[in-house]
Amino acid sequence: MTPLAAILALGLLAAVAVAVLSGRAARRLRGRLQEAERRADQAVRARDGFFDLATHELRSPLAAILGYQELLQDGAYGDLGSDTGEPITRIGRSARHLLHLIDGVVELSRLRAGGVVPDIEPVNTAVLMSGIADAFRSQTRDRGIEPRVDIPRGLPTIGSDPDRLLRALDLFLASAIKHPDGGSMSLDVRSDGVKLQLRIHPTDISVPDQPDDPELRLGIRLAVAGRVAELLGGGLDLETDDDGVVRALRLHVRDLLSHTGLPPTLPEPGPDSEHSRPPPFDDLPGAR
Numbered sequence: 001m002t003p004l005a006a007i008l009a010l011g012l013l014a015a016v017a018v019a020v021l022s023g024r025a026a027r028r029l030r031g032r033l034q035e036a037e038r039r040a041d042q043a044v045r046a047r048d049g050f051f052d053l054a055t056h057e058l059r060s061p062l063a064a065i066l067g068y069q070e071l072l073q074d075g076a077y078g079d080l081g082s083d084t085g086e087p088i089t090r091i092g093r094s095a096r097h098l099l100h101l102i103d104g105v106v107e108l109s110r111l112r113a114g115g116v117v118p119d120i121e122p123v124n125t126a127v128l129m130s131g132i133a134d135a136f137r138s139q140t141r142d143r144g145i146e147p148r149v150d151i152p153r154g155l156p157t158i159g160s161d162p163d164r165l166l167r168a169l170d171l172f173l174a175s176a177i178k179h180p181d182g183g184s185m186s187l188d189v190r191s192d193g194v195k196l197q198l199r200i201h202p203t204d205i206s207v208p209d210q211p212d213d214p215e216l217r218l219g220i221r222l223a224v225a226g227r228v229a230e231l232l233g234g235g236l237d238l239e240t241d242d243d244g245v246v247r248a249l250r251l252h253v254r255d256l257l258s259h260t261g262l263p264p265t266l267p268e269p270g271p272d273s274e275h276s277r278p279p280p281f282d283d284l285p286g287a288r
Contacts, residue, residue: 104224159257201248
């Protein structure tokens with residue numbers, strides 16, 4: 001065998017050896033990936049099972065609390081005195097809010113997994129916003145904050161998922177009201193016939209620089225509210241200052257039954273408006 005032939009033979013043997021070793025490494029890698037996928041699937045099933053169990057265990061006592069609260073409110077145990085009406089109402093309000101939060105945690109898990117479809121039906125936003133405004137006034141006053149509400153007349157009926165929308169709005173309000181910036185707080189509502197927006201300001205919310213879970217950087221309440229808003233064709237927007245502190249929160253949803261374009265202007269504020277209107281949707285970050 002000539003020197004050249006020997007060199008070629010050695011090169012061929014080396015190539016075969018590399019191919020064999022590469023094949024074995026590839027098989028080992030595929031095996032490890034399959035094992036990792038299997039463990040990930042097990043973790044997801046365990047998480048979902050935990051959420052289902054936790055939801056059941058937490059909802060049961062809350063249902064009992066709400067049941068007794070309604071009986072007390074209806075006078076089933078006799079007249080408890082005029083001073084007990086407001087505390088009993090607060091018990092019911094707090095229990096329902098906790099129920100929304102529990103449902104929201106489960107909802108967040110399902111939304112992250114994908115495949116959730118909203119149950120669309122007509123929603124009278126004028127009636128809905130009246131209730132939201134009452135809740136806003138009550139919750140702010142409970143914290144010693146002066147509420148200011150600006151809701152225009154003639155809010156439309158839109159297509160949305162009423163249960164999920166109410167849950168998102170409840171969590172949105174509760175989270176914003178926990179972080180006031182000063183002695184007053186404003187709730188502005190705007191609609192252009194296709195989109196509905198709520199804006200709460202001023203707020204004072206610090207955002208972690210490097211959160212473990214970016215979606216939860218502002219807490220579970222806003223994470224759920226934002227995800228549900230996205231499901232309903234909108235989203236959650238943050239207005240921050242130069243230091244990254246959130247000074248205002250905006251939650252908006254879309255009419256999911258409408259196939260028309262956006263009208264050119266928003267309705268004018270009502271006669272009892274207490275401050276200037278926010279910019280139109282097209283001027284807001286993330287509005288398009």
